[in-house]
Amino acid sequence: MAAGDKRSDASSDGEAVLEVDHVSKAYELEGVTVHALSDVSLQVRRGEMVSIMGPSGSGKSTLMHIIGLLDHPTSGQVVIEGEDVGRLTPNQLAQLRNRRIGFVFQAFNLLPRTSALANVELPLVYSGVSGANRARLAREALERVGLGNRLGHSSNQLSGGQQQRVAIARALVTEPSIVLADEPTGNLDSRSGIEVMAILQQLNAEGITVVLVTHDPNVARHAQRVVEIADGRIVREEPVKDRRSAADELANLPNAARVAAEEAPAT
Amino acid sequence: MNLLESFRVALRALAANKARSFLTMLGVIIGVAAVILLVSIGSGVQASITSQIEGLGSNLLFVFPGQLEGAGGPGGGGGLTKRFALEDVRLLRDRLQGVSFVAPAASGAATVRFENKTTKAQIVASDENLSQVGTYKLARGRWYRRSEVDGSARVVQLGSAVAEKLFPFTDPIGKEVTVNGQRFKVIATMQKIGGGFGGSQDTIVYMPVTTAQRLSGSSDLAEIIVKVTRAEDVDQVRAQIKRLLKPKFGDEFTVFSQEQTLSLLGNLLGTLTVMLAGIAGISLLVGGIGIMNIMLVSVTERTREIGIRKAVGARTYDILSQFIIAAVMLSVAGGLLGILIGAGGAAALKSVVPTEVTWWSVALAFFFAAAVGVFFGAYPAYRASRLDPIVALRYE
Ligand SMILES: Nc1ncnc2c1ncn2[C@@H]1O[C@H](COP(=O)(O)OP(=O)(O)O)[C@@H](O)[C@H]1O
Ligand SMILES: [Mg+2]
Secondary structure (H helix, E strand, O other): OHHHHHHHOOOOOOOEEEEEEEEEEEEEEOOEEEEEEEEEEEEEEOOOEEEEEOOOOOOHHHHHHHHOOOOOOOEEEEEEOOEEHHHOOHHHHHHHHHHOEEEEOOOOOOOOOOEHHHHHHHHHHHHOOOHHHHHHHHHHHHHHOOOOOOOOOEHHHOOHHHHHHHHHHHHHOOOOOEEEEEOOOOOOOHHHHHHHHHHHHHHHHOOOEEEEEEOOHHHHOOOOEEEEEEOOEEEEEEEOOOOOOHHHHHHHOOOHHHHHHHHOOOO | OOHHHHHHHHHHHHHHOHHHHHHHHHHHHHHHHHHHHHHHHHHHHHHHHHHHHHHOOOOEEEEEEOOOOOOOOOOOOHHHOOOEOHHHHHHHHHHOOOEEEEEEEEEEEEEEEEOOEEEEEEEEEEOHHHHHOOOOOEEEEOOOOHHHHHOOOOEEEEOHHHHHHHOOOOOOOOOEEEEOOEEEEEEEEEOOOOEOOOOEHHHEEEEEHHHHHHHHOOOOEOEEEEEEOOHHHHHHHHHHHHHHHHHHHOOOEEEEEHHHHHHHHHHHHHHHHHHHHHHHHHHHHHHHHHHHHHHHHHHHHOHHHHHHHHHOOOOHHHHHHHHHHHHHHHHHHHHHHHHHHHHHHHHHHOOOOOOOOOHHHHHHHHHHHHHHHHHHHHHHHHHHHHOOHHHHHHOO
8 A cells, every 4th residue: 555655655755654643732730731843844855864862851752752653642643664654453453563663761761770782672572573683683782783692681780881782782673664762862971972972873874764852062073964853843954964973073073983892802 | 472472471560679579469368368267167057067966966946935026036025924833844745646665855154173173153044955955965874864864863864074184194983073063073074165155065064954953942844845746747746836835825935946046047147247247357358458559659650661661662552461460360360369369268277266267258359359350450550551642751
């Protein structure tokens, strides 16, 4: 049907993998209506890396939750790979979250007292991948984020940067078409932040669409395009002229060599 | 996610909180054990009494003074009722057709003494025919004879408890004891019968009815026992008894067959067993509410986890099954432990009270426990499964 048709003429780089169409979100709080989002429209093309930037409270997380199918808009439409998600049942939405979307939270949201490997296996558990395959795929995903030597560590035995990388591995293990990251560097020191950005850029280079939320213009410039949002409205949209490369930044950091040695898989 | 996966998730959650899981199970363990134990006592007592009555031998009729009110048992009239005497026994013995024997029965209280030891006992007094009533069995010695009944001989047979109390080390047979101050010769000791309903039968002393009447100074009998020769004649003999006693007693007596006694007691004890099961069932219910409480707590506690699982693709069904399985595992494990403890307790109690573990109580308790798990686990699980992912994730 429509979704399939759209994908077939995809190679031309105009295809929107994600469309947000006149979306509004209002919260009722003690009789006062808060308009978290007002009439937001946005398109993200396949393979694109987009930053959504705005001050705290501007509605960035609200937008991401709606795009990530964790929340419903009050009005408007979200179309993912040609499919209007407003018509889907909760279980169909769960399936879309599982197969098409990888979500990276500011607060990591890993299962506590659970190993990195088991955390990364979690989405595979719900997509019905069997035991041995599941462990292999999860291990590969953790190796991609440089944690091949931390498989058995549980969340509380990992640094913030490492936890966020586990979360990224969890987001990409099902090979989604979109990775959504809501302030992924917000809780990290600058080095860990750059490492996380390097991974996201690497994923994007491999063809995965990345949507990134941040309040930090420097972080935002890792993307190809920046969408600015204020008070729940999109106020500006422009391509990034001097795009930053997190890998280069990492290489230029004073003690990069030492850290790289630390992070290398144990041999 | 398949069922096996749900099991693993549920098991891991329970294992993460071992003390709490165990305390939750405790409610079910106690409930199931109580059901099994109480029902086993109920049916054990029922079986033991039934077998005692059946041990009396079939074809027995018991004639009591006083009118039977419905099925309520003999008595009622109390002091006003005319009592039977030996002449009534003689009348029945002479005139009844198709009976093996007619025996009198009197009872009373006694203090039995040997040297410096005394003990309380009940007197059962009859004639030599009592030996043919199945329940009373000799351990050693002999029954009193016809001649001793005729001669009001001071001979006594000691119930096992009386014998043990007065003669812990020596052989009582041939010794002299005093019963209510009169000297008696011990001619037999009885087999242990064990605890029945309403006091032990091992504290009875047996003597000829004539001797007992002298001892008490009263010629009243408690009942008359009639053994019918052929089972099919029971109703006909009952009618004869009624006709023969009518001129003297009117309607102030009751003929009771063994079957009636059995069915009456059976009803009574059956009701008792069901009542015990009901009481124990309440504790199972309380255990179930405990499970619901814990499941609600753990749903609340694990709201963020539910949010995370939903965010990465868990469906309603996945969360639902995870929590229901946890609840069912708790209650089934509790049920199995409860069965072990209940059956073990029943075996341990056997020396004190007759117990009999019945399969229906085990099945009932177990399935009730499992149902309790599903029922009380379902609501918290349903609540957990319906949470919006973002609401669950935001939960602090
Ligand atoms: N669950 C909620 N209930 C009420 N208001 C909310 C809720 N979530 C967000 N808001 C409000 O919506 C606005 C946007 O919030 P958010 O999307 O979290 O902003 P950002 O992520 O850009 O900091 C804020 O004013 C916030 O107070
Ligand atoms: Mg935010």
